[in-house]
Amino acid sequence: MTRTAGFFFHFYQPPREDPWLGLVANEWSAWPSHDWNERITSECYRAMVAVSLASDGDDEAGLFEPLAESSFDVGPTLHHWLECNAADVDRSLRHQARHVADAPSLVALAAPMVHAILPLARSEDRARLVAWGIADYVARFHERPRGMWLPETAVDLDTLEVLAARGIEYTVLMAGQAVRVRDDDGEWREVDATTLDTSRPYRVVLSEGRSMTVVFGHRELSQRVAFGDLIADGTALADAMVQELPPGDDGLVLLVADGETYGHHHRFGDLGVAWALRRLQRHFAVTTSLGEWLRGRPVTSEVELATASSWSCAHGVERWRSDCGCTTGSSPGWHQGWRRPLRDSLDWLRDELGASLVDELAVLVASVDDTLEDYGQVLAGAASAEEFVTAHAKSPRAADVSSRVLELCEVYRNLLLSFTSCAWFFADPAEIETSIVLRYAAVAIGLARRSWGLDLEAEFVTRLSAVESNRAGVDGAVLWGRVHDHTRHDALSVAAGFAAETLAGGGAARTVRGYWRCSLVGPHAGDAEDVRRVDVTHALTLRRTQVQTRAFRAGTLGLRVAARVGDDDAWTDVRLADLGADVVALTATSWLVSAGSLDYERAIEMLVAELLTRPASDDDAVALVAIASVQRWVSPSGEASIRRALFALASDPALDARALLAPLARAVGLDVLGSSGDPSAVQ
Ligand SMILES: [Zn+2]
Numbered sequence: 001m002t003r004t005a006g007f008f009f010h011f012y013q014p015p016r017e018d019p020w021l022g023l024v025a026n027e028w029s030a031w032p033s034h035d036w037n038e039r040i041t042s043e044c045y046r047a048m049v050a051v052s053l054a055s056d057g058d059d060e061a062g063l064f065e066p067l068a069e070s071s072f073d074v075g076p077t078l079h080h081w082l083e084c085n086a087a088d089v090d091r092s093l094r095h096q097a098r099h100v101a102d103a104p105s106l107v108a109l110a111a112p113m114v115h116a117i118l119p120l121a122r123s124e125d126r127a128r129l130v131a132w133g134i135a136d137y138v139a140r141f142h143e144r145p146r147g148m149w150l151p152e153t154a155v156d157l158d159t160l161e162v163l164a165a166r167g168i169e170y171t172v173l174m175a176g177q178a179v180r181v182r183d184d185d186g187e188w189r190e191v192d193a194t195t196l197d198t199s200r201p202y203r204v205v206l207s208e209g210r211s212m213t214v215v216f217g218h219r220e221l222s223q224r225v226a227f228g229d230l231i232a233d234g235t236a237l238a239d240a241m242v243q244e245l246p247p248g249d250d251g252l253v254l255l256v257a258d259g260e261t262y263g264h265h266h267r268f269g270d271l272g273v274a275w276a277l278r279r280l281q282r283h284f285a286v287t288t289s290l291g292e293w294l295r296g297r298p299v300t301s302e303v304e305l306a307t308a309s310s311w312s313c314a315h316g317v318e319r320w321r322s323d324c325g326c327t328t329g330s331s332p333g334w335h336q337g338w339r340r341p342l343r344d345s346l347d348w349l350r351d352e353l354g355a356s357l358v359d360e361l362a363v364l365v366a367s368v369d370d371t372l373e374d375y376g377q378v379l380a381g382a383a384s385a386e387e388f389v390t391a392h393a394k395s396p397r398a399a400d401v402s403s404r405v406l407e408l409c410e411v412y413r414n415l416l417l418s419f420t421s422c423a424w425f426f427a428d429p430a431e432i433e434t435s436i437v438l439r440y441a442a443v444a445i446g447l448a449r450r451s452w453g454l455d456l457e458a459e460f461v462t463r464l465s466a467v468e469s470n471r472a473g474v475d476g477a478v479l480w481g482r483v484h485d486h487t488r489h490d491a492l493s494v495a496a497g498f499a500a501e502t503l504a505g506g507g508a509a510r511t512v513r514g515y516w517r518c519s520l521v522g523p524h525a526g527d528a529e530d531v532r533r534v535d536v537t538h539a540l541t542l543r544r545t546q547v548q549t550r551a552f553r554a555g556t557l558g559l560r561v562a563a564r565v566g567d568d569d570a571w572t573d574v575r576l577a578d579l580g581a582d583v584v585a586l587t588a589t590s591w592l593v594s595a596g597s598l599d600y601e602r603a604i605e606m607l608v609a610e611l612l613t614r615p616a617s618d619d620d621a622v623a624l625v626a627i628a629s630v631q632r633w634v635s636p637s638g639e640a641s642i643r644r645a646l647f648a649l650a651s652d653p654a655l656d657a658r659a660l661l662a663p664l665a666r667a668v669g670l671d672v673l674g675s676s677g678d679p680s681a682v683q
Pocket of ligand 1: 324325
């Protein structure tokens with residue numbers, strides 16, 4: 001008999017990548033970090049893989065690994081970002097998952113590919129989200145998962161059936177999600193969040209003799225950690241957990257919370273949890289992973305769940321489709337009546353586009369179901385796009401077939417991403433989380449239009465206009481317009497960016513930029529001398545486009561680029577601001593410091609020096625904002641240089657691009673432009 005205390009960490013962030021480019025754009029609100037993924041990585045993820053603990057008298061001070069003593073899941077979209085942008089954290093996560101018996105499936109749980117509310121998903125989507133999540137897990141941990149985390153712990157019986165059919169053995173829910181329990185051959189007893197015995201596992205009986213094991217988190221303790229201040233004192237936390245251990249039993253007390261609670265939502269929460277774990281191990285109980293605790297343990301009690309239910313809506317899963325009253329960040333008088341039309345619009349789009357893409361795909365592949373399910377192997381990196389097409393297409397070598405098949409799969413992936421649950425979670429649709437899902441919808445609509453000529457945009461926007469923000473004059477159509485305003489990258493703008501970087505010289509031009517691959521190809525007979533031909537390939541769809549570009553410098557930092565595809569097409573002028581901050585920063589830095597330099601802080605110092613010798617221009621503003629926005633971290637002296645450059649630019653009353661500077665000015669706490677960026681506000 002062993003008393004066990006455990007922590008479960010759910011690590012997740014909404015996907016922030018620009019879905020056209022595959023890179024995360026700068027987020028000024030995360031300053032001085034580049035974006036919230038980076039900020040939360042430094043505050044939480046990197047902190048949680050190795051906590052530096054002081055001595056508590058019994059032991060030396062040293063590094064402690066909380067994850068190796070617990071259980072966790074990492075949302076696949078977040079894990080992919082960590083793999084590409086925080087390889088040290090990814091390595092530690094995968095290493096610590098092997099702490100118990102060298103078996104990651106005893107420590108790490110899988111999660112569906114997209115953080116969607118599974119009970120609200122179409123049944124085939126639900127099955128693919130689970131299958132893709134398992135494929136992602138197997139590719140990362142080299143073992144099949146035993147447990148799966150459900151986004152928002154949103155559950156119903158159909159969802160559990162899907163999990164069980166895919167070999168998942170258990171999931172984690174919160175105490176309030178149980179309605180009735182019974183022991184073997186016993187009577188059913190009604191339970192609630194306070195009367196459910198969460199110290200033992202339960203089983204949910206499913207069809208065809210299958211069942212799903214459920215472990216419940218201790219609701220009161222979990223809430224005191226997530227929303228109270230219990231995490232501020234590791235000793236008090238450990239003692240509170242011990243209080244809840246059933247005496248003389250082999251029961252469990254499990255604390256379940258978002259991983260970001262530790263270090264991000266609660267500063268130094270990483271220290272609190274590590275200290276609590278060490279104290280528990282020393283003095284009171286075994287701490288271990290869920291998989292280890294469940295291994296060989298008979299599950300004798302049965303549970304009936306409230307379905308559908310979740311851990312952050314008292315009304316089931318209404319929070320993700322109606323004005324149920326549950327919200328975060330609301331103001332007096334606000335409503336969430338926008339949730340219903342947002343979901344209805346996206347459901348409509350998914351059904352229309354989904355039916356059409358199945359018809360299109362059926363012409364090209366042997367089995368639509370197998371193809372869409374197997375696309376998870378490509379997303380997980382377990383199969384190449386070429387292998388995938390060869391395995392499924394009826395005539396894989398026919399011209400254009402590869403790209404058509406992959407584009408259809410991408411339309412489907414973007415549709416699924418447009419159901420990312422965060423879009424409905426908060427108080428108003430004018431927030432970034434809702435824009436994120438609209439961007440995925442825009443990618444799906446745009447790809448369908450280009451790939452097989454189906455244009456659903458007008459009707460989708462009509463439906464979306466029923467979405468009403470709490471901010472005056474903002475409805476779904478306005479929100480859609482904002483998605484449009486955001487630069488939508490395509491082969492033309494990517495080729496223009498590559499031409500600009502090539503012009504900057506010194507080998508600065510990147511041949512790989514997010515989802516895109518670029519290379520220069522030789523001139524054709526009759527090409528003008530300043531024309532550069534760029535071969536552009538979209539890595540996800542293998543679609544290749546040859547683009548003609550002309551790029552030349554104008555002034556110290558100015559740059560003019562034009563591009564076209566066909567010899568008879570008109571040239572399109574690509575605005576500096578539409579090239580992307582990463583391109584402008586790279587070219588401007590090359591010109592200010594030296595060819596191919598990535599010394600952004602030095603570049604801003606040089607810009608300040610430039611501005612002392614000549615009048616400022618809009619290009620200076622674009623360059624300053626771009627250089628400041630691509631930095632991964634800004635030193636105090638770099639920030640001082642940015643302030644000097646802002647002062648120099650703000651003192652020029654003729655500058656048109658003043659509004660562009662406003663977010664940067666706000667980020668560095670400088671009121672030089674006034675709160676609105678209005679020139680008249682400048683002193
Ligand atoms: Zn609710």
